[in-house]
Amino acid sequence: MTEAEAREALARLRVEIDAVDLRLLELLNDRTRIVERIGSIKQAVSLPIYEPNRENDVFRNVMDNNPGPLPSEAVKRVFERIIDEMRVVQRLRMEKKD
Amino acid sequence: MTEAEAREALARLRVEIDAVDLRLLELLNDRTRIVERIGSIKQAVSLPIYEPNRENDVFRNVMDNNPGPLPSEAVKRVFERIIDEMRVVQRLRMEKKD
Numbered sequence: 001m002t003e004a005e006a007r008e009a010l011a012r013l014r015v016e017i018d019a020v021d022l023r024l025l026e027l028l029n030d031r032t033r034i035v036e037r038i039g040s041i042k043q044a045v046s047l048p049i050y051e052p053n054r055e056n057d058v059f060r061n062v063m064d065n066n067p068g069p070l071p072s073e074a075v076k077r078v079f080e081r082i083i084d085e086m087r088v089v090q091r092l093r094m095e096k097k098d
Numbered sequence: 099m100t101e102a103e104a105r106e107a108l109a110r111l112r113v114e115i116d117a118v119d120l121r122l123l124e125l126l127n128d129r130t131r132i133v134e135r136i137g138s139i140k141q142a143v144s145l146p147i148y149e150p151n152r153e154n155d156v157f158r159n160v161m162d163n164n165p166g167p168l169p170s171e172a173v174k175r176v177f178e179r180i181i182d183e184m185r186v187v188q189r190l191r192m193e194k195k196d
Contacts, residue, residue: 001139001142001143002143003143003145006139006140006142006143006145009139010136010139010140010145013132013135013136013139014136014152014155016132017129017132017133017136017156018156018159020125020128020129020132021129021156021159021160021177022159022160022163023125024122024125024126024129024160024180025160025163025164025173027118027121027122027125028122028168028173028176029164029165029166029167029168030118031115031118031119031122032166032167032168033167034111034114034115034118035115036167037111038108038111038112038115041099041104041107041108041111042104042108044099044104045099045100045101045104047101047104047108054112057112058115058116058119061116061119061120062119062120062122062123065120065123066123066127067127068127068130069127069130069131069134069187070126070127070130070183070184070187071187074183074184074186074187075123075126077179077183078126078176078179078180078183079119081175081176081179082122082176085168085172085175085176086168086172088172089167089168089169089172
């Protein structure tokens with residue numbers, strides 16, 4: 001493979017990555033909307049926002065169903081970040097309502 | 099809304115979250131496969147693995163196209179984690195080949 005061929009192949013793969021990232025972004029926003037609905041319901045009936053058992057279920061769901069190549073420990077760390085960011089959104093939303 | 103109704107609604111929304119998470123997982127693995135192909139090509143023609151300008155493009159792509167409700171700063175932090183985990187995968191893969 002020449003360097004010119006390599007650069008062309010890399011450019012194509014980057015277009016693919018950007019497309020995957022926009023789909024990831026869409027799903028992250030879908031997930032945030034569902035989390036917001038969960039927050040509203042919990043607030044309406046005064047249930048606690050933070051439920052550690054549910055978080056473990058979330059990790060188990062993705063780790064048990066992971067075919068790779070991304071290692072399950074890496075998957076877990078990505079979902080920890082996702083859950084953490086959505087918890088911040090929920091907290092800000094509730095503070096606004098109080 | 100009664101507490102029983104709330105719990106039922108929450109259970110339904112959690113099924114939705116689990117489904118979104120499995121689609122996120124699939125895309126994360128798709129993305130990892132593309133990153134692995136990029137790594138192989140770079141290695142074949144001795145291009146550097148780490149390209150900070152390309153990372154900025156990745157952040158710009160998702161932040162500029164983010165309609166919310168997840169704030170763009172949160173999106174950026176999630177993608178920092180994703181990129182970081184995939185860099186680890188790539189590094190391990192190259193060490194194995196050396």
